[in-house]
Amino acid sequence: xxxxxxxxxxxxxxxxxxxxxxxxxxxxxxxxxxxxxxxxxxxxxxxxxxxxxxxxxxxxxxxxxxxxx
Numbered sequence: 926x927x928x929x930x931x932x933x934x935x936x937x938x939x940x941x942x943x944x945x946x947x948x949x950x951x952x953x954x955x956x957x958x959x960x961x962x963x964x965x966x967x968x969x970x971x972x973x974x975x976x977x978x979x980x981x982x983x984x985x986x987x988x989x990x991x992x993x994x
Contacts, residue, residue: 930938940951 940948943951
């Protein structure tokens with residue numbers, strides 16, 4: 926394996942050297958990582974969308990005493 930190869934080529938070489946059942950495990954893990962990233966992107970988008978509505982509830986004079994906690 927060449928040490929001066931691009932990181933993706935090094936990874937591909939390692940995957941190619943695995944037996945088929947291990948390649949399937951790698952694929953499952955990559956799928957998991959992709960799903961987790963997509964889930965986090967959805968959570969982040971929902972948080973951004975709800976910020977304005979939450980601000981109306983949280984930012985008020987009546988509850989200002991709690992801001993210092």
